[in-house]
Amino acid sequence: MAQQEPLLSVHQLKAHFQSEDGLVKAVDGINFDVYQGETVCIVGESGCGKSVTAMSIMGLLPDTSKVEGEINLAGKDLTKLSKGNMRRIRGNELSMIFQEPMTSLNPVMTIGEQMTEVLLEHQAISKKQATKKSLELIKMVGIGRGEQIIKSYPHQLSGGMLQRVMIAIALACDPKMLIADEPTTALDVTIQAQVLNLLQDLKEETNMSMLLITHDLGVVAEVADRVVVMYAGKVVEQGTVEEIFANPKHPYTKGLLQAKPVLGSRKKKLYTIPGQVPKLVDLKPSCYFADRCEHCMKICTQQTPELKSDDSSEHKVACWLYENEVVHK
Numbered sequence: 001m002a003q004q005e006p007l008l009s010v011h012q013l014k015a016h017f018q019s020e021d022g023l024v025k026a027v028d029g030i031n032f033d034v035y036q037g038e039t040v041c042i043v044g045e046s047g048c049g050k051s052v053t054a055m056s057i058m059g060l061l062p063d064t065s066k067v068e069g070e071i072n073l074a075g076k077d078l079t080k081l082s083k084g085n086m087r088r089i090r091g092n093e094l095s096m097i098f099q100e101p102m103t104s105l106n107p108v109m110t111i112g113e114q115m116t117e118v119l120l121e122h123q124a125i126s127k128k129q130a131t132k133k134s135l136e137l138i139k140m141v142g143i144g145r146g147e148q149i150i151k152s153y154p155h156q157l158s159g160g161m162l163q164r165v166m167i168a169i170a171l172a173c174d175p176k177m178l179i180a181d182e183p184t185t186a187l188d189v190t191i192q193a194q195v196l197n198l199l200q201d202l203k204e205e206t207n208m209s210m211l212l213i214t215h216d217l218g219v220v221a222e223v224a225d226r227v228v229v230m231y232a233g234k235v236v237e238q239g240t241v242e243e244i245f246a247n248p249k250h251p252y253t254k255g256l257l258q259a260k261p262v263l264g265s266r267k268k269k270l271y272t273i274p275g276q277v278p279k280l281v282d283l284k285p286s287c288y289f290a291d292r293c294e295h296c297m298k299i300c301t302q303q304t305p306e307l308k309s310d311d312s313s314e315h316k317v318a319c320w321l322y323e324n325e326v327v328h329k
């Protein structure tokens with residue numbers, strides 16, 4: 001995979017918000033790539049900047065935000081596009097599904113009306129063709145009685161069905177890249193697995209790429225090709241799913257993996273990483289994980305480590321423990 005050009009390349013992305021407390025650096029200079037046909041998972045605790053990263057890529061952050069850096073999708077820098085061009089890209093090359101399907105659907109329109117509306121906005125097809133395609137899409141996401149579903153209003157369907165409808169809408173225009181922000185968190189556990197399997201199957205059928213945001217490492221282990229670990233607006237580690245699970249380097253990644261429940265450990269108290277994610281305002285140069293890290297050294301409280309690899313591999317970590325020049329104490 002490494003030889004080809006990435007489909008999505010995020011370079012030095014920053015997304016900052018002005019708040020009453022000061023400048024919130026929700027995303028602060030992150031880099032990662034997603035190749036054709038691959039699933040990249042962004043993981044990290046609540047508030048570390050995962051959703052803001054997704055919304056920056058979609059061009060859906062509020063005007064009060066300041067976005068810098070490059071977001072290249074199939075050779076186009078999305079940060080340079082006009083709102084109109086960005087809307088077109090969102091209907092064709094790039095799609096997103098959200099945690100709460102109900103909030104993304106219009107409660108007073110039927111599923112069919114909403115699907116045909118999306119199709120007619122982005123494709124040069126007739127209303128009849130759009131209705132036919134809606135039905136095909138509903139069947140593709142495995143909701144049996146398509147004819148009945150497209151006549152339904154959102155409140156008449158279960159959470160799992162609604163998320164399938166959202167997936168169908170997201171795939172309506174054959175996107176190259178699908179962003180899914182915690183797509184299964186609001187669903188029952190059994191339905192979660194079905195929706196994830198569906199996403200994986202559709203991804204393989206269409207060879208699209210997927211950027212999946214989750215705090216659930218079980219999900220990551222199931223679906224990811226590569227993993228990006230975020231902490232306090234920065235990427236602290238990234239690598240293949242095998243590297244991250246078998247050889248995690250950053251103490252934060254190790255903590256996340258330790259916090260994951262494993263079968264047979266029911267009697268043991270579940271490990272949690274002590275402390276909290278810092279407020280993303282007025283952070284001084286340092287490793288932002290320093291005050292929660294059992295390996296904290298003096299330099300960790302003084303300088304921010306860069307994301308790098310100690311060999312030529314793509315497994316990268318931002319941690320002073322792996323800097324050769326640091327004298328370990």
Ligand SMILES: Nc1ncnc2c1ncn2[C@@H]1O[C@H](COP(=O)(O)OP(=O)(O)OP(=O)(O)O)[C@@H](O)[C@H]1O
Binds near residue numbers: 046048053280
């Ligand atoms: N519109 C906004 N204005 C100001 N601050 C914001 C805005 N949107 C997000 N933030 C802040 O940016 C930080 C990152 O938020 P984000 O939603 O990306 O976190 P997350 O990792 O997705 O968390 P979660 O898993 O809870 O969704 C948070 O501190 C949040 O309060």
